[in-house]
Amino acid sequence: MIDEKGILFVLSGPSGVGKGTVRKELFKYKTDLKYSISMTTRDIRAGETDGVDYFYKTKQEFESLVEQNQLLEYAQYVNNYYGTPRAYVEETLASGHDVFLEIEVQGALQVKENFPEGVFIFLFPPSLEELKNRIVYRGTESTELVRNRLKEARNEIKLMDAYDYVVVNDQVDHAVGKIQSIIQSEHLKRERIARQYKKILEDEIS
Ligand code: 5GP
Numbered sequence: 001m002i003d004e005k006g007i008l009f010v011l012s013g014p015s016g017v018g019k020g021t022v023r024k025e026l027f028k029y030k031t032d033l034k035y036s037i038s039m040t041t042r043d044i045r046a047g048e049t050d051g052v053d054y055f056y057k058t059k060q061e062f063e064s065l066v067e068q069n070q071l072l073e074y075a076q077y078v079n080n081y082y083g084t085p086r087a088y089v090e091e092t093l094a095s096g097h098d099v100f101l102e103i104e105v106q107g108a109l110q111v112k113e114n115f116p117e118g119v120f121i122f123l124f125p126p127s128l129e130e131l132k133n134r135i136v137y138r139g140t141e142s143t144e145l146v147r148n149r150l151k152e153a154r155n156e157i158k159l160m161d162a163y164d165y166v167v168v169n170d171q172v173d174h175a176v177g178k179i180q181s182i183i184q185s186e187h188l189k190r191e192r193i194a195r196q197y198k199k200i201l202e203d204e205i206s
Contacts, residue, residue, distance in 0.1 A: 004195065006034075009121065012103055013123030014124075014125060014152075014153035017169055021172055025173070032098060033100045034097050034098065036084055036092075036099050037054060040062075040080060055085075059081065072084040072085070072086040072111060084101055098183070105159050119186050122160050122165065122166045123169050124166050124167065125153075131150070135149050165182050
């Protein structure tokens with residue numbers, strides 16, 4: 001068994017771009033990726049399960065986790081906290097498995113500070129107009145909230161510079177195919193393969 005750390009993949013992008021949909025589709029296929037389940041203070045939605053979709057926490061519980069430095073990153077999004085449990089990510093990577101995060105952009109920037117070697121994928125809307133339609137047609141939000149989300153989305157797009165890859169979410173299956181290609185390519189990188197070979201040769205001698 002080759003003792004190599006897993007790769008951290010971070011999928012992020014503007015609100016409403018379809019990160020959750022793409023991530024769920026990606027995990028429908030057979031994969032060795034481990035999805036890091038986030039913590040949130042938002043209410044559980046119909047069809048969601050605690051410990052599967054999120055770990056649902058009270059604001060107090062969440063703030064105490066922050067104080068104890070148990071989150072790799074966290075952000076406030078539409079009046080709720082969202083965060084990534086640090087131990088799960090670190091332990092899973094150390095055991096040689098890849099970890100996949102699907103988080104909003106402020107959190108992704110924090111992960112980049114801690115894990116610059118991570119692979120950062122920016123999911124991009126086909127156009128801002130398309131993005132607006134998707135947000136509006138969710139139909140559950142007030143005009144004011146939609147306007148705020150759009151403003152937020154424009155700012156988030158400016159943050160694309162921090163990423164390694166950009167995937168346009170024109171069709172979910174296309175976006176998923178591209179992400180699968182990125183994952184495969186990262187595993188084929190010369191330095192990673194070379195490290196593995198060196199390790200095998202060292203093990204032969206010792
Ligand atoms: P939703 O409430 O629709 O499930 O998620 C709202 C937003 O929070 C999405 O953009 C999602 O990617 C983001 N999100 C989910 N988990 C995390 C997390 O652990 N950290 C951060 N920073 N954002 C998250």
